[in-house]
Amino acid sequence: MAVQLPQKQREYDVAVIGGGILGVSIAYWLSDLFDDCSIALIERETKVARHTSSRNTGMIHRPFYLNPEKKRIFARASQKSYYLWRDLASKYSLTWKPVGTFEIALSEEQVKTLDHYKEWASQNGMNYNEFEILDSNGVKSLEPQVKCAGAIFSKTDTCVDYGEFTNFLFDKASKNGVKFVGGYEVERISEFEGKNNVHLRSRNDGSILQISSNYLVNAAGGGSIDITHKLGLAKEYTDLHFRGEYWKVDEPFASKVTRNIYSVARFKEYPFLDPHLIVRASGKREIGPNAVLVSSPFTYKGLSEKRLQIISKLFERPLGPKLKLFTNETFLSLVWHEWRSSISKKAMCARVKEFVPALDVSYLNERGLAGVRNSVIDNNGFVPEAILVSGKSSIHILNYNSPGATGAPAFSAYVVSKMMDEGHLGNLKRTPNPRSQDDGWKFEDATDL
Ligand SMILES: Cc1cc2nc3c(=O)[nH]c(=O)nc-3n(C[C@H](O)[C@H](O)[C@H](O)COP(=O)(O)OP(=O)(O)OC[C@H]3O[C@@H](n4cnc5c(N)ncnc54)[C@H](O)[C@@H]3O)c2cc1C
Structure with a gap:
């Protein structure tokens, strides 16, 4: 059964698939930067943040453990986003508990990894007073229950509620005019120069909805690779x-135990x-x-x-x-x-x-x-990093894993800036004074990853 929506609700400048923290952040930036951009946010559930974005550890990870060469984008996105989340949480009283993390070495061999972490922390932009290397006694004096050969103490790792963050940004995006198409799953999709047709099926009653857009963003988390394959893209990946x-x-x-206790990963690959x-x-x-x-x-x-x-x-x-x-x-x-x-x-x-x-x-x-x-x-x-795949008039984000929730504000700005650089939003006029600036979120500062 086809549901007939008024014509104006079926054609959009941009359709974003995925109402997780990434898709919502992308929709938010687009609606903030372009007043006249019509945006549909398509989500298989009837609410945002029902999957990974609410089902995680809830940590703002500081990037001490991220190799700045192999995980450069994740490292830079988390470093920049830390300040964006912190300022937002402070202004709007969102959950923000800086409890700190011990990443511990279980053997003398793993202690060597801690030295790398110390270097990476600085290279990734953390301040010297945010982290400290401790020996086993140093750890014991702060966390008597913990037995280890040593640890890096990352003092600014912070507990948050990413479901709360996603819903907060979603409210802002909705106020900016983003249309939420909830309860519909992408079933088929086709792309041709300058246009995408998305065929959706309701999860509730099986009814069909068609949406077309000039540009498509695939931020469907665990569903994103299937969508690229439907378009014949990213065939080398599964x-x-x-x-x-x-x-x-x-x-x-x-x-x-008063802080997070992580152990150094044994099988990094x-x-x-x-x-x-x-x-x-x-x-x-x-x-x-x-x-x-x-x-x-x-x-x-x-x-x-x-x-x-x-x-x-x-x-x-x-x-x-x-x-x-x-x-x-x-x-x-x-x-x-x-x-x-x-x-x-x-x-x-x-x-x-x-x-x-x-x-x-x-x-x-x-x-x-x-x-x-x-x-x-x-x-x-x-694959160690997030992957961006471009179609004719679409962009697809694959492998967006931890610390993806931490890095979402900067990573999403980076995706939007890529769309702008490639000329896909050329017909739209930039808003002279985006509201994000009132929250201290400056788009241009966030995009440089
Ligand atoms: C166990 C665990 C712990 C983690 N801990 C942390 C942490 O502490 N800190 C951190 O920074 N990161 C953490 N992460 C990673 C982080 O949670 C993810 O990187 C982030 O939530 C990904 O967001 P997303 O928007 O890409 O995906 P999602 O939140 O999964 O959103 C994708 C959305 O797309 C929708 N969708 C999928 N297919 C379709 C379709 N065909 N049609 C319509 N909609 C569709 C889904 O319903 C979903 O809502 C953790 C991840 C896991 C699994």
Whole structure:
């Protein structure tokens, strides 16, 4: 059944797919910079921030652990965005709890990684008084429950609620005129010079809606690679989905640890970080996330949402990158290790016990909210950075992983500036005094990544 919308509601200058923190930030900047730009924000759910943007650790990550060469864009986007989020939170009383993070070394070998982190912290623009290297006794004096060989203490890591941030920006974007097309999933899509036609299906009653736009932004998170493939783009890439699970830690033990405790990643080329002990913005403590291989971006329980989904996921094209991984013994043993920590609470607890020995499985009685990370792979394995793919009149953002929520304000400005540089918004007039400036958000400062 086709739903007829008035003509003026079906044609837009820009259609943005994805109502997560990235799509909302892009829609926000566009509506702020161009008063006369008509924008549709298309989202499969009826509200924004229903997936990864609310289902994460909730940390503003400072970029000490990001290699400035291999993860340059993520490092620079998080550094710039830290100040943007901080000023916004301060002006509008949004949640902002600077609790700090210890990233700990579990062995003398890992202590060497801390020296890299110290260099990267400076290279990525952190102030010298924001971080400190501590030996095991230094850590013990501040966090008596933690056992390690040393740590970097990043003092400005901050707990926030990214769902709250996304909804806040969404309200601003809506006031600027962005039209929310919620509850519709992109089913088909076609692109020709200067025009995109998006065919949507309602998740509620199956009705069909057509939208056309002069330009399209694909910020669909775990759904973005499927959209590029529908357009015949990014065919060298495919993706895998890893569910990150959490367990809440009971009091009175929980409050004995006052900062986030992360451990240095052992397998840097894979998306398997060991679970951390984290402080939530609510003040609650949790352990997690692990990284359990599942078959879709929305599999919050079990292995797949639908029957046979796992088979179609395994055999979707291109096959090469997956074949390489699934014949790699290290990868397979890590996958099993992560699954074990999903099936067994004791196995999950044991991973954190390595550095918080007094944590007991009896303190873990309720699961936290799981989220799914979507990692893009090609023939060289896991891709370390976000990927931008341009179509004839579209841009697609793939592999937008952690610290993607931290970096969203600057990264989204960077995407919009790319659209402007390529002449896709040439017919629109810039607003002389964008409202973002009243919040201290200066577009030109944010875009230089
Ligand atoms: C376990 C975990 C912990 C994390 N912790 C942190 C952290 O502490 N700090 C940090 O900075 N980052 C963290 N991240 C990363 C961060 O959460 C993500 O980088 C960020 O939320 C991605 O935002 P997004 O808008 O791209 O994706 P999403 O929030 O997933 O939004 C994409 C949207 O697109 C919609 N969509 C998908 N397909 C379609 C379709 N076909 N049609 C219509 N709509 C569609 C979806 O419904 C979804 O709402 C974490 C991620 C995970 C998984």
